[in-house]
Amino acid sequence: MITVAVDVMGGDFGPEVAIPGLAKSLDRYPELKFQLFGIEDKCLPLLEKFPKLKAASEFHHCEVAVRMDDKPSRALRQGRWRSSMWRSIEAVKNGEADVCVSAGNTGALMAMARFCLRTMANIERPAIAAIWPTVRGESIVLDVGATVGADAQQLIDFSMMGAAMARALFEIDRPSVGLLNIGVEEIKGQEEVKEAGRILRVSELPGMDYRGFVEGDDLGKGTVDVVVTEGFSGNIALKAAEGTARQIGEYLRAAMNRTWLARLGYLLAKSAFDRLREKMDPNKVNGGVFLGMNGIVIKSHGGTDADGFAAAVDVAHDMARNNLISKIEDDLKLFHARLPVTGELVEENQG
Amino acid sequence: MITVAVDVMGGDFGPEVAIPGLAKSLDRYPELKFQLFGIEDKCLPLLEKFPKLKAASEFHHCEVAVRMDDKPSRALRQGRWRSSMWRSIEAVKNGEADVCVSAGNTGALMAMARFCLRTMANIERPAIAAIWPTVRGESIVLDVGATVGADAQQLIDFSMMGAAMARALFEIDRPSVGLLNIGVEEIKGQEEVKEAGRILRVSELPGMDYRGFVEGDDLGKGTVDVVVTEGFSGNIALKAAEGTARQIGEYLRAAMNRTWLARLGYLLAKSAFDRLREKMDPNKVNGGVFLGMNGIVIKSHGGTDADGFAAAVDVAHDMARNNLISKIEDDLKLFHARLPVTGELVEENQG
Numbered sequence: 111m112i113t114v115a116v117d118v119m120g121g122d123f124g125p126e127v128a129i130p131g132l133a134k135s136l137d138r139y140p141e142l143k144f145q146l147f148g149i150e151d152k153c154l155p156l157l158e159k160f161p162k163l164k165a166a167s168e169f170h171h172c173e174v175a176v177r178m179d180d181k182p183s184r185a186l187r188q189g190r191w192r193s194s195m196w197r198s199i200e201a202v203k204n205g206e207a208d209v210c211v212s213a214g215n216t217g218a219l220m221a222m223a224r225f226c227l228r229t230m231a232n233i234e235r236p237a238i239a240a241i242w243p244t245v246r247g248e249s250i251v252l253d254v255g256a257t258v259g260a261d262a263q264q265l266i267d268f269s270m271m272g273a274a275m276a277r278a279l280f281e282i283d284r285p286s287v288g289l290l291n292i293g294v295e296e297i298k299g300q301e302e303v304k305e306a307g308r309i310l311r312v313s314e315l316p317g318m319d320y321r322g323f324v325e326g327d328d329l330g331k332g333t334v335d336v337v338v339t340e341g342f343s344g345n346i347a348l349k350a351a352e353g354t355a356r357q358i359g360e361y362l363r364a365a366m367n368r369t370w371l372a373r374l375g376y377l378l379a380k381s382a383f384d385r386l387r388e389k390m391d392p393n394k395v396n397g398g399v400f401l402g403m404n405g406i407v408i409k410s411h412g413g414t415d416a417d418g419f420a421a422a423v424d425v426a427h428d429m430a431r432n433n434l435i436s437k438i439e440d441d442l443k444l445f446h447a448r449l450p451v452t453g454e455l456v457e458e459n460q461g
Numbered sequence: 462m463i464t465v466a467v468d469v470m471g472g473d474f475g476p477e478v479a480i481p482g483l484a485k486s487l488d489r490y491p492e493l494k495f496q497l498f499g500i501e502d503k504c505l506p507l508l509e510k511f512p513k514l515k516a517a518s519e520f521h522h523c524e525v526a527v528r529m530d531d532k533p534s535r536a537l538r539q540g541r542w543r544s545s546m547w548r549s550i551e552a553v554k555n556g557e558a559d560v561c562v563s564a565g566n567t568g569a570l571m572a573m574a575r576f577c578l579r580t581m582a583n584i585e586r587p588a589i590a591a592i593w594p595t596v597r598g599e600s601i602v603l604d605v606g607a608t609v610g611a612d613a614q615q616l617i618d619f620s621m622m623g624a625a626m627a628r629a630l631f632e633i634d635r636p637s638v639g640l641l642n643i644g645v646e647e648i649k650g651q652e653e654v655k656e657a658g659r660i661l662r663v664s665e666l667p668g669m670d671y672r673g674f675v676e677g678d679d680l681g682k683g684t685v686d687v688v689v690t691e692g693f694s695g696n697i698a699l700k701a702a703e704g705t706a707r708q709i710g711e712y713l714r715a716a717m718n719r720t721w722l723a724r725l726g727y728l729l730a731k732s733a734f735d736r737l738r739e740k741m742d743p744n745k746v747n748g749g750v751f752l753g754m755n756g757i758v759i760k761s762h763g764g765t766d767a768d769g770f771a772a773a774v775d776v777a778h779d780m781a782r783n784n785l786i787s788k789i790e791d792d793l794k795l796f797h798a799r800l801p802v803t804g805e806l807v808e809e810n811q812g
Contacts, residue, residue, distance in 0.1 A: 292606050293606075326696065327701070329701050329704055346641060346698050349678040350681070354681050356678070368733055372733035375730025383716070
């Protein structure tokens with residue numbers, strides 16, 4: 111049995127999207143149970159419409175809902191202990207749920223998760239991992255915006271967490287991992303990226319296959335299963351790619367509307383276009399995963415629809431079923447057992 | 462009259478692509494003159510096929526061609542003074558040409574340009590500016606990989622250079638400028654980006670309309686005319702966007718080949734697809750512009766075709782016709798006259 115705690119109030123549309131989304135995910139995974147947190151009179155009437163979901167859920171009334179534009183500090187001040195966001199995270203902490211899902215605002219969700227769940231031993235900073243659609247399938251990219259900048263040790267932590275997530279999500283034994291870098295040779299590159307690469311190469315961790323540096327265009331190619339970078343460039347890469355997909359969608363619509371022949375062609379190829387739209391739809395891979403804390407929190411896009419929210423719940427299901435947290439803990443222990451003094455290894459390699 | 466110095470040997474295909482490309486650009490801009498640098502027996506037979514181009518060109522034999530995989534240090538050692546790449550840059554320095562175009566390797570080209578042309582007074586570091594296709598037209602994005610990291614002053618320099626380039630290329634008086642940042646509120650953001658924003662806001666430069674921060678998805682939207690960031694994230698954004706465009710192209714091809722109805726639809730809408738392909742073609746906006754040195758160097762994609770090379774030459778033409786270098790020099794003078802002590806302004810703003 112897998113229990114998912116849900117902040118039903120999160121996102122631009124709150125329960126209007128979350129509740130039908132949960133019902134969709136439950137259809138796919140009937141073993142799911144839910145702990146729902148939200149404002150009673152906004153949620154219960156909707157829940158009545160989905161009897162199967164209602165039967166699988168326990169509902170908890172919360173007085174406060176964190177707003178999409180609340181600053182993290184305000185959200186913490188107003189919403190700690192009593193908001194639907196806080197209480198859904200707390201359910202994971204208390205062992206009442208295996209994983210938490212919210213479409214609430216990222217800053218507030220991260221602040222509350224850090225405060226409530228705390229970072230894991232040996233992990234300095236959490237990361238947000240995105241599931242990135244590629245021509246080969248999907249890759250994991252992290253950090254896409256939890257924090258700005260990362261030193262070598264943090265990049266190594268991200269690599270281990272990302273590899274553990276790939277093992278849980280894609281069910282492969284030894285996911286390939288690459289560090290995002292830029293290819294212009296004349297420049298020095300980020301020293302932290304180079305040092306992280308040196309350490310990953312010599313440490314030969316059993317849970318990942320470190321493949322060296324990758325570049326921005328390797329993201330869409332799916333060159334590796336896990337792409338690791340610091341949060342500033344990761345966030346910009348993610349949004350640049352999403353923006354490009356939307357931009358091409360607009361070009362395509364405009365092109366198909368220009369002549370009657372194009373419109374006719376569009377109609378004939380409509381099923382193909384629908385498939386394409388599905389491939390390009392960011393909702394299909396909805397769900398940023400917060401890693402590095404003592405519990406998994408899945409962040410759904412705020413503006414998503416029921417299908418997108420269901421996709422985030424599906425990700426939550428996969429993470430919990432495959433025991434992501436204990437996979438990460440095992441890897442961290444192993445890594446630190448192998449590398450008691452990181453500095454030594456680096457020197458050895460430079461010598 | 463505008464004279465373009467051309468490294469005919471640069472790129473994956475050298476003169477095979479450069480010479481037909483030059484001929485195409487000359488058809489569009491008959492006032493162009495060329496100083497061509499290359500290996501005689503590889504270039505002259507091809508040049509014979511384009512009599513108009515030959516008449517507009519002066520050819521200079523060079524013994525050395527920098528290879529696409531040469532490291533910058535090696536390229537400088539082997540190619541200084543005598544390679545086609547060096548000599549085309551030198552032609553700008555000596556006033557024999559207004560601008561230089563090469564499809565040679567970026568690292569070597571930047572190293573040679575810095576060595577030969579030197580950075581402008583008051584500019585610490587050069588930048589590479591890309592012309593980015595947007596749903597509204599085109600924007601300028603810099604730095605896309607000349608150097609890693611940038612402090613506030615360097616970001617301000619990039620803003621001024623980018624704005625001057627936008628005035629030269631798009632012929633608008635007061636281009637809008639944004640600093641690339643990430644939107645997660647909880648985190649601090651890059652301090653350098655914030656400080657650059659503060660200074661740009663209070664200095665109210667006449668040559669640009671500073672609009673604050675933009676995010677990765679604003680790139681494709683064309684929210685501002687000029688997007689400024691440091692080279693690591695800029696390079697990753699550029700390649701992530703290019704990769705996404707290629708990825709969607711592959712999805713589209715696969716979708717249109719799945720059923721006979723889709724194939725028929727494709728045939729009927731073929732002209733629309735051709736328009737789309739043109740919009741998505743990175744060659745159409747080929748040409749990274751090296752800014753911040755005493756002379757303009759245009760870097761064409763190494764793997765481009767004749768159309769792409771011609772697009773790079775078109776950019777060179779526009780930059781030279783609109784006197785980009787003197788625009789940048791004027792702006793720098795004005796900025797430094799307004800802000801004799803940068804520190805003061807920052808404090809004033811913080812107080």
